[in-house]
Amino acid sequence: MKDQIAKYTSKLVSDRSAMPERIAIAAQDDVLLTAGADDLAALAGAILSKLNSLALVVARPSLPFAEFLIGRASADESCILPQDTETRTFLHDIPFLRREELAADPSAQIARLLGSRKGVIVEGVGIVAVGAITVEQAYINYSSVFHSTFVKYLQDLLAEGFRLPGEQESFDSFRNEWLRPLSAEGLEFREELSGHRDDILNEIERVGRYTVERGLVDSFFGNISVQAGGVIYISQTAASLDELAGCIDPVPTGNTSTTGITASSELLAHRKIFEETGATVILHGHPKFAVIMSMLCETSGCTITDCWKDCPHVRTLGGTPVVAGEIGAGGLAKRVPPVIGRTGSAIVYGHGVFTIGEGFRDAFAAMVDVENFCRSEFFRRLDFPAPIS
Amino acid sequence: MYGWTGKILRVDLTTGQCHREQIPVDLLHAYLGGRGLGVRLMRDRFRLDPMDPEMPLIFAVGPLCGTSSPTAARMACVSRSPLTGTIYDCSAGGRFAWRMKGCGLDAIFITGKSKEPVYLSVYGDLASLCPAGELWGKGIKETVLLLQGKGSVAAVGPAGENGVLFANIMMGEGNSIGRGGLGAVMGGKGLKAITVNGTAPVAISAPERFNEARNDVMRLFRASPVIFGELGIAEYGTPALVDLMAQRRMAPTNNFQSTYFADSGNYSGPAIRKEFHAKKDGCYGCPIQCKKSTPDHEPLPEYETVNHFGALNGISDLHSIVRANSLCNELGMDTISAAATLSAFGEERGRFPAVEEVPGLLYDIAFRRAEGLLLSLGSRKFAEQRHRPELSMTVKSLELPAYDPRGAYGMALAYATSNRGGCHLRAYPISHEILRKPVPTDRFSFSGKARIIKIAEDVNAAVDSLVACKFAFFGATLEEYGELLSAVTGVEYGPEVLKTIGERIYLTERFYNCENGFSLADDQLPGRFFTEPGTSGDGIDVPPIDRERFEEELQKYYRIRGLNEDGTFADPSFLERQP
Numbered sequence: 001m002k003d004q005i006a007k008y009t010s011k012l013v014s015d016r017s018a019m020p021e022r023i024a025i026a027a028q029d030d031v032l033l034t035a036g037a038d039d040l041a042a043l044a045g046a047i048l049s050k051l052n053s054l055a056l057v058v059a060r061p062s063l064p065f066a067e068f069l070i071g072r073a074s075a076d077e078s079c080i081l082p083q084d085t086e087t088r089t090f091l092h093d094i095p096f097l098r099r100e101e102l103a104a105d106p107s108a109q110i111a112r113l114l115g116s117r118k119g120v121i122v123e124g125v126g127i128v129a130v131g132a133i134t135v136e137q138a139y140i141n142y143s144s145v146f147h148s149t150f151v152k153y154l155q156d157l158l159a160e161g162f163r164l165p166g167e168q169e170s171f172d173s174f175r176n177e178w179l180r181p182l183s184a185e186g187l188e189f190r191e192e193l194s195g196h197r198d199d200i201l202n203e204i205e206r207v208g209r210y211t212v213e214r215g216l217v218d219s220f221f222g223n224i225s226v227q228a229g230g231v232i233y234i235s236q237t238a239a240s241l242d243e244l245a246g247c248i249d250p251v252p253t254g255n256t257s258t259t260g261i262t263a264s265s266e267l268l269a270h271r272k273i274f275e276e277t278g279a280t281v282i283l284h285g286h287p288k289f290a291v292i293m294s295m296l297c298e299t300s301g302c303t304i305t306d307c308w309k310d311c312p313h314v315r316t317l318g319g320t321p322v323v324a325g326e327i328g329a330g331g332l333a334k335r336v337p338p339v340i341g342r343t344g345s346a347i348v349y350g351h352g353v354f355t356i357g358e359g360f361r362d363a364f365a366a367m368v369d370v371e372n373f374c375r376s377e378f379f380r381r382l383d384f385p386a387p388i389s
Numbered sequence: 390m391y392g393w394t395g396k397i398l399r400v401d402l403t404t405g406q407c408h409r410e411q412i413p414v415d416l417l418h419a420y421l422g423g424r425g426l427g428v429r430l431m432r433d434r435f436r437l438d439p440m441d442p443e444m445p446l447i448f449a450v451g452p453l454c455g456t457s458s459p460t461a462a463r464m465a466c467v468s469r470s471p472l473t474g475t476i477y478d479c480s481a482g483g484r485f486a487w488r489m490k491g492c493g494l495d496a497i498f499i500t501g502k503s504k505e506p507v508y509l510s511v512y513g514d515l516a517s518l519c520p521a522g523e524l525w526g527k528g529i530k531e532t533v534l535l536l537q538g539k540g541s542v543a544a545v546g547p548a549g550e551n552g553v554l555f556a557n558i559m560m561g562e563g564n565s566i567g568r569g570g571l572g573a574v575m576g577g578k579g580l581k582a583i584t585v586n587g588t589a590p591v592a593i594s595a596p597e598r599f600n601e602a603r604n605d606v607m608r609l610f611r612a613s614p615v616i617f618g619e620l621g622i623a624e625y626g627t628p629a630l631v632d633l634m635a636q637r638r639m640a641p642t643n644n645f646q647s648t649y650f651a652d653s654g655n656y657s658g659p660a661i662r663k664e665f666h667a668k669k670d671g672c673y674g675c676p677i678q679c680k681k682s683t684p685d686h687e688p689l690p691e692y693e694t695v696n697h698f699g700a701l702n703g704i705s706d707l708h709s710i711v712r713a714n715s716l717c718n719e720l721g722m723d724t725i726s727a728a729a730t731l732s733a734f735g736e737e738r739g740r741f742p743a744v745e746e747v748p749g750l751l752y753d754i755a756f757r758r759a760e761g762l763l764l765s766l767g768s769r770k771f772a773e774q775r776h777r778p779e780l781s782m783t784v785k786s787l788e789l790p791a792y793d794p795r796g797a798y799g800m801a802l803a804y805a806t807s808n809r810g811g812c813h814l815r816a817y818p819i820s821h822e823i824l825r826k827p828v829p830t831d832r833f834s835f836s837g838k839a840r841i842i843k844i845a846e847d848v849n850a851a852v853d854s855l856v857a858c859k860f861a862f863f864g865a866t867l868e869e870y871g872e873l874l875s876a877v878t879g880v881e882y883g884p885e886v887l888k889t890i891g892e893r894i895y896l897t898e899r900f901y902n903c904e905n906g907f908s909l910a911d912d913q914l915p916g917r918f919f920t921e922p923g924t925s926g927d928g929i930d931v932p933p934i935d936r937e938r939f940e941e942e943l944q945k946y947y948r949i950r951g952l953n954e955d956g957t958f959a960d961p962s963f964l965e966r967q968p
Contacts, residue, residue: 133837239829258633265612268619329611
């Protein structure tokens, strides 16, 4: 278990979601283990010992967005409601504790909230996330809260602008220093996939790693596939995009075997996309700016309330179609395949981006392009808000 | 009161009396319903012999039953198993639970023994015992047919009447209360069947909150490849696991002598669908509909059954496997134990049963004649009497299901610690070790498994008390089900509270078992798994389990549970401290 703690501490640093010196992880088997910053490790241990769970992450996010969301919340609010589909589906809401609410030892308060939710935000401390059965699960939940608060904060900024002292300065620092340019430059791809199983698996593993290393997606958010010789090779459900070795299912296109029951929940969407477009590869991830911008709808007088699943319209972002649809067996698999062939990419409302290609060079570049467009469009709108009519 | 009815029907078969009583609200809040309530109601009688007339046979539904909570039209049947000697519960679906709740009941508590065969009829508020002489000796289908119009039926077949130690109680819709032989307990009481026929609605405390929670659950079902994926159980039923277990090299074969059966594709999910034009079927109101049946509504076998009447006995013919399943259902016998006992018999005599032998052997078991007389006692007693105890692939005398523990070490530990014996469903580590839900774990490692199994046992004890289907938790979690429960009952239940309730139930069961003599010596796997490898291949190595590491993890489990080194309780007053 110590190796797991070390691994996910390292991941929190490498994915730049937490401040390196403000990370602690606790895990319990027959004994309680803690590691990381002393004060946070003590807190993590105290919280976990009050829970019937295996692991807990306490870390200060590398960006102050979660705390800004608390600062911007009205006095009667006690949780953040994620707007993006992925975290909405799995987290429901994210409770928070304000600094002034905290007891001298806040472990009991935090444990009480974690008794009902996977992650909480504690002002002055950071994000606290629990893993019921693995350290990895605590890391995933931390990542989800980080992702969700990133998306929500930037959405709120577009709608309401800066409201707190120091907010703009922090945001400028994020914009100018934290954000890095996205590109596919310097990456190697196979120009043609040979059709050999091992070659395909190696290429999927490599491209999965690229998506994380280039900061395009977080490690758990996405899936990837290749179609060759009557088989869809697709990453497994709950697989980390940067660790796909041994986590790719070969699924016969004719459904003659059910070994692919462990495949990504988006298997149906991938299959339909292959059928509809004749593409060879599909890449799917949740790049943050695409998620944010996909939820920005300027249609007036619309009566649809659950836009993320019910909107029947196809909007565009920089020419890329945007459609609604729930994940898995929801509507996404119906709405993406008809629109993705035209441009090679499609955005799902509040969820993420699908791109296709003959090889991964095209698909990867297309995802970078979509995210770069959404990023620049976000900042254009932030810098030049539309006048209120 | 919301969610619960607060009522229990007490039936004394010796005196023929039936009357309703109030259940203390505190007990309902503390044990929920289903398994938890049943286990609590056993407190004064858990030391009785399973076949003692005063041993209760308890049917208990949960607070979600009768609402549109997904997968909650279920109940638990609780007693002490004549096969294992442990406290025993089994979760069952169909329509019975919903109809029983519709009669305004949270539980039916049956004791005593009738001189003549009877059936219990519950019609709304009315309950009575009726002569069942004409039903005695009949198979399940005919019994259900003869009781047509009286509501939903739970009945025993010849196996239950004759005391087969793995006899089931069969539901009219084809579901079963299986594994531990509660059919023999029911048959031993002279109770052929129970019919329930009620339609009273269940009041929900916060309907809007309930709808939101229900939508959350359904969204997670749709996001789960195991549930609603195109290769998942909604499409293919549990036989969707046949190909996966073969690929993972952990399909028990030839009485667990190997872990790969080359012909398993003959009875895979797609093969069954193609050969029998399988249709979706399932429990009342369940959105998953994981059961599969023929167009003539004949239930088709589950994964465990196809593997055990298939690979475990070296049989590749799908039609004979389906026939064996139908025959077990008709005779009222557990398919896993029946097939596993035949497999031990096969290894002992040096020849696994031929396809044409199987039906005759099953009849012999159900009617306890010829070879069947000994086989009806289960594989452990059979193997012991043949002086080959090592051939019984059981834990606490319960035959192991179709996940070879050499291919999943959490499963190995969970078989050992299960309070009802070698069962995959107590902790269900296949969920994370194989199906990657909620997150994957390393199936060939014991690291962390003691804590994981303990947590999962607590979670599943709560799930069995709600009562919900474990398959729901391939998508949803206690977070969403806690929300459903809170909305239904008006009492706040979060996941951590539910796990605490689950822990209470689990420890209570373990305490009962320990008081009846169970200890470390019973938390053991068959020796074969520590000395013989599985079938390696496809780049997967399946070595024997490291015994030292297994025992180390078992001791960790005891420490986490607060038990002594021999798996017993340090505190003899444990029960007195429980609500």
